[in-house]
Amino acid sequence: MGFHTFDPAKIDRLEDPSRFRFCSREELLGALPTGPATRILEVGSGSGFYTDEVAPFVGQVCGVDLQPAMHGRYAERGVPANVALVTAGADVLPFPDGTFDGSFSTMTFHESASESSLDELARVIDGGGRVVFVDWSRAGRGESGPPVEERYDAESAAAMLSDAGFDIVTARERSETFKLVGER
Numbered sequence: 342m343g344f345h346t347f348d349p350a351k352i353d354r355l356e357d358p359s360r361f362r363f364c365s366r367e368e369l370l371g372a373l374p375t376g377p378a379t380r381i382l383e384v385g386s387g388s389g390f391y392t393d394e395v396a397p398f399v400g401q402v403c404g405v406d407l408q409p410a411m412h413g414r415y416a417e418r419g420v421p422a423n424v425a426l427v428t429a430g431a432d433v434l435p436f437p438d439g440t441f442d443g444s445f446s447t448m449t450f451h452e453s454a455s456e457s458s459l460d461e462l463a464r465v466i467d468g469g470g471r472v473v474f475v476d477w478s479r480a481g482r483g484e485s486g487p488p489v490e491e492r493y494d495a496e497s498a499a500a501m502l503s504d505a506g507f508d509i510v511t512a513r514e515r516s517e518t519f520k521l522v523g524e525r
């Protein structure tokens with residue numbers, strides 16, 4: 342696995358609307374398959390901040406998180422009917438091969454990424470499916486987010502995703518985050 346796991350005691354920080362400065366709904370939807378038949382996996386769904394943004398535009402979202410406390414906060418706020426929450430680690434996903442048409446993961450790659458978790462992602466994404474990652478970059482300024490030494494940059498994250506069998510569609514640095522899109 343990656344670096345330290347997000348502290349649930351700081352969960353309020355995940356619901357701050359200023360986070361859209363670093364990743365918007367529109368850029369996630371622009372890179373994901375959408376429509377009423379689409380099955381989307383979210384890795385590290387946290388309190389559901391971005392899940393709520395994506396769910397209205399897809400068929401189903403399955404939000405996976407390692408920490409039950411994160412799902413608990415989301416449940417208190419109210420989980421949309423087309424969202425299922427599953428407590429699991431990214432390296433052991435409890436789904437059959439090819440279950441999903443796409444996936445997204447925000448501000449989590451630095452915590453969850455490993456050879457086994459990306460192999461597992463490749464297993465559960467159907468052929469042609471898109472996976473989208475936005476995370477704090479090691480090339481960022483460190484003005485916000487985790488310490489830069491606990492981050493990956495776009496190039497190293499893309500190399501890991503490529504090794505897991507994805508074609509790289511986008512691997513781009515921004516001011517503080519990277520965006521990485523792969524196709525199965």
Ligand SMILES: C[S@@+](CC[C@H](N)C(=O)[O-])C[C@H]1O[C@@H](n2cnc3c(N)ncnc32)[C@H](O)[C@@H]1O
Nearest residue numbers: 347385386387390406407408430431447452453
């Ligand atoms: C920084 S939070 C981001 C949450 C959410 N993606 C967001 O942007 O609001 C990272 C989340 O990833 C989860 N996480 C960390 N490592 C994980 C792993 N190996 N498998 C599944 N979830 C993991 C943490 O429990 C936490 O909820």
